[in-house]
Amino acid sequence: MDAEGLEGFRDFVDSRSSALLRTAVLLSGGDRHAGEDLLQNALAKAAGRWHRIDEPEAYVRQVLYRQQISRWRLKWPRREVSVAEPPERGAAPDDSAAAELRVVMRAALSRLTARQRTVLVLRYFEDLPEADVARLLGCSVGTVRSTTHRSLARLRSLAPELAALGPADVEQQSSRDYSPVEVRP
The missing domain is CATH 1.10.8 (Helicase, Ruva Protein; domain 3)
Known part of the structure; x- marks a missing residue:
């Protein structure tokens, strides 16, 4: 170079x-x-x-x-890795809810299969469309959809406390008025 x-x-x-x-x-x-x-x-x-x-x-x-x-x-299973220090250092006291969320999410993600975790990271962290994820992983869009669906269901069952994190968001979405509106030029 x-x-x-x-x-x-x-x-x-x-x-x-x-x-x-x-x-x-x-x-x-x-x-x-x-x-x-x-x-x-x-x-x-x-x-x-x-x-x-x-x-x-x-x-x-x-x-x-x-x-x-x-x-x-x-073919061989993933081996446990020991580290000298905890992965997260000194979160601020007011940041405890975010730290707790990270701990719960990390634990739940680590219990998914590597394929499930990869699909979720590509879809939701990287914000890639299903077609791009399918192309990257060398599978069909339908496989991406079904893997995403199963992965999210497993994530919800592994960490039910994540469901309690957004009641305000759910309430906001359910109270939206979807009635037709007349638009004038």
Whole structure:
């Protein structure tokens, strides 16, 4: 890689690595170390092809998704990883509800299969349409829909306390008036 390419790669890593790491951690079920490994491998592949990549973030995300698919297809089970420090450090006292939500969500996501977790991350965290998720995962749109449906149902059964988080939102949606309105030019 030439000096200009190296500088461009460094700038890309500096500016986008935190967002890419969040995606990688979610794809790996909340395991920060596995997410870091996933991202490091994706960046290493991008570095080798840097001069040929038109859209670096799209390329790295594609590598992340495909590596995660390869990981879930492996035959041996995921091993437990011990860490010296808790993954979340010192949340503010008023942020306890958000911290609790993250803990509950992380625990529930880690109990989903890798495929279910990947579909949910792509659909709701990455906000990709079903067709794009299907293309990335190499399956049909119907498979994405059914996997999303089953994954959300399993998530609800694993963490029923998540249902209590948005009663105001549910109330707002149910009180909407959908009656026809006359529009005049």
